[in-house]
Amino acid sequence: MRTLSPKTPGWLDWYQDPSEPTFRLPAGAVDAHCHVFGPQAEFAFAPERKYTPCDGGKDQLFALRDHLGIARNVIVQATCHGTDNAAMLDAVRAAGERARGIATVAPDIGESELRALDAAGVRGVRFNFVRRLVDTSPKEALRTIARKIAPLGWHIVLYFESADLPELESFFASLPAPLVVDHMGRPDVGKPVDGPEFTRFLRFVADNDVWVKVTCPERLSVTGPAALDGERHAYTDVVPFGRRVVEEFPGRVLWGTDWPHPNLTDHMPDDGLLVDHIPHVAVTAEQRHKLLVDNPMRLYWPGADS
Template sequence: MSTAAIATGLRIDTHAHVFARGLPMADGRRYTPAYDITVDEYLARLDAQGMSHGVLVQPSFLGSDNSYMLQAIARAPDRLRGIAMVESDIDEQALLALQQGGVVGVRFNLVGGAPLPDFKGAWRDTLRHIAQLGWQVEIHREAVDLPRVLEPLLELGMKVVVDHFGRVDPGLGVDDPGFRYLLSTGASRLVWVKLSAQYRNGGSEGGARFARQAWPLLRQHLGPERLLWGSDWPHTQHESMTDYADSWRRFEDLVSDEQDRRLITGQTAAQLFDFA
């Protein structure tokens, strides 16, 4: 993707979810939705906000059954990509089938004290296959544990995407040692951070305050070519705090430089998520 792509109006939302109440739910889930979200609703949000493309992230409460997400991508395969959840013993053919369905990475949703995967053991071969496909590994975990989660992935040379500013301790903010570690990974050029879901780092006001402090540090240490924007729509468990348009407005307020915004939502996202 050349810089010319930025001029074409490419604008990519890298984090949203679709789901339905009637789908099989994962055991041990932390949350069960009480409403449905369809891909048509998501596409309407993209259109209303002038977004050219979107990335659907498999919700943790649906586990590794990615079929609903794949059906959604199939409705608009040129506009949508997916981040799947998989089991450690998934075979190469199943990974290739996911790739053919528009999947470009896998996610580990590890918040809330979930046990850390054995990336050096049970997951090692699968991670190698994922790396061979050119996929990313997306991590959602509290900042305090990011060193333990990211180090084995970086040792394998994986492309790693960290969700929601790194999920810091709201009482520590940018002084959270996990966030400081995240800044240090910028030198690897293997880590991307999503400027998404400010409210998951201290609520509406506290999260916005943290984001304002975090943005210049993230820009300095990672650069806009390693930063992404995601709406986190439909903002599960925080629906009353925000909506799609507000999520974009907050990003515009945070990243005031238009060139930075266009790079983050255009070239950076297009390259990572394989949008032509």
């Protein structure tokens, strides 16, 4: 019997009783960024992981999906599982056509394994450049992976800190696959939305035909989850950044919950409140339908009815 590891000290568990959103998601809405953690007794965490989370398995994810009114999920491999994609694949298979996966793979992966992942519903790989989560991100190894996945039509999900974009930008532009950026490139929302740092990010998106996830206001906010005038309008300092991305790239934006919200240290968000954040950044019905339905369907379920 496997010995289970205790959670990382101070770990915040996901919110057990999310509220009912006041914003009604359009039919066919996609959560394009979420994860599964184990459960550890069934799916071991990677020995080299930087954190040990609570369990957050497929059953809990699907319960949240149904509670919020989400139709489909894109399940992104969590760093705590390393390159063992078993938990993610188990969740994708259990969801049938209602889920797709993003894998983490090693440079020596073979064509047959990649094709098996593709058949199971994987549509991309994730490259992580956040130093607190990975030891290194060797560029040549990542180029090797990018060349291997390109024939499958997969894309590359990029996770990085905004301050690191200048040194990574030319490498990203050289990759032979479409790019999807997590969490708006993690901007410093204490700086102006029209300042040089976020302007550079927007230029990178425009010049390289990049997709952007308008996600994780709870990770970016300084003001936090406090409601405004008693209304369900939280994370207000992040709104101008999300709105700017949605306005400039309406056909290349995605949204997701980031459930079960790994590595938060300040507070654990109410997923119902995260849904209510959407109309503040996508202010028209057309923008919201593209963000939540049209765009993720085109990227992950091309040709399928929403």
